[in-house]
Amino acid sequence: MASAQLRDTRRRIKSIEATKKITRAMELIAASRVPKARGRVLNSKPYTSKLIEVIENVSAAGAGGHTLLERRDPKTVGLLIVSSDRGLAGAYASNIIRLAEFRIRELDREGKDVLIYAVGKKAQSYFRYRGYRIEQAYLGVTDTPGYGNARAIANTIMEAYARKRVDAVEGFFTRFESALTQTPARIELLPITPPGASESEDKGAVSYEFEPSPNEILDRLLPRYVEAVIFSMLLEASASEHSARRRAMKAATDNAEELINNLTVRANRARQAEITTAITEIVGGAEALAES
Secondary structure, three states: OHHHHHHHHHHHHHHHHHHHHHHHHHHHHHHHHHHHHHHHHHHHHHHHHHHHHHHHHHHHOOOOOOHHHOOOOOOEEEEEEEOOOOOOOOOHHHHHHHHHHHHHHHHHHOOOEEEEEEEOHHHHHHHHHOOOOEEEEEOOOOOOOOHHHHHHHHHHHHHHHHOOOOOEEEEEEEEEOOOOOEEEEEEEEEOOOOOOHHHHHHOOOOOOOOOOOHHHHHHHHHHHHHHHHHHHHHHHHHHHHHHHHHHHHHHHHHHHHHHHHHHHHHHHHHHHHHHHHHHHHHHHHHHHHHHO
């Protein structure tokens, strides 16, 4: 009995050690990607900030009337949901999916239709399985998103808004705050809300002369702004995913180490019991021979 238990325990130890090697490797890979992803997030902020500044000045000059600024009674709302393509990242994907689903139920109670633009296999699989209407899915983006991915997503959403397939678009992503803190967030993508003139005055904006006209500049800037916002969403989601996966894999590695230690103690006890049984049998046999 002790021998069978010992063999079973040793098999479990080998299996857990193999799993530990995998989780440790995944932890190291995720840890190596976090600094680069975080750097991309920080590097993208000056571009977005400058776009906002220029849009503020152009808006203050009286530009307006662009399609992306048009506010309509929202009968159909598009939701851009940025999740992940892979799992093993703890509750990263489920948190953002839960936030988006809560919003879908709110819109459903208000009698509004919902179109889903899913980024990542997790969101696509979840909402498709539950029968939600997925207008477009983007896979293979979340690991290392590029600006081309953001442009493709932005073009699809802006075209749907211009053709009045959707009357508003909201974005759901995980905001990267630090290596230990990532927060699910919701933002309004379309229509774009231009800053008011009072905000520009508070920031000390100066008066500019525009060439070409402010409306023409706005026609070019607003699509770039939507692209930049979506690119920022993808970058923050990617950094959050790598951070969440690093933590999850570290916890898995630590748990595997603890389990291996516990099983090693059990194996040692089983081995000691086996040795004790063998010694007892030898001593018993020797005594029997001596008596005979």
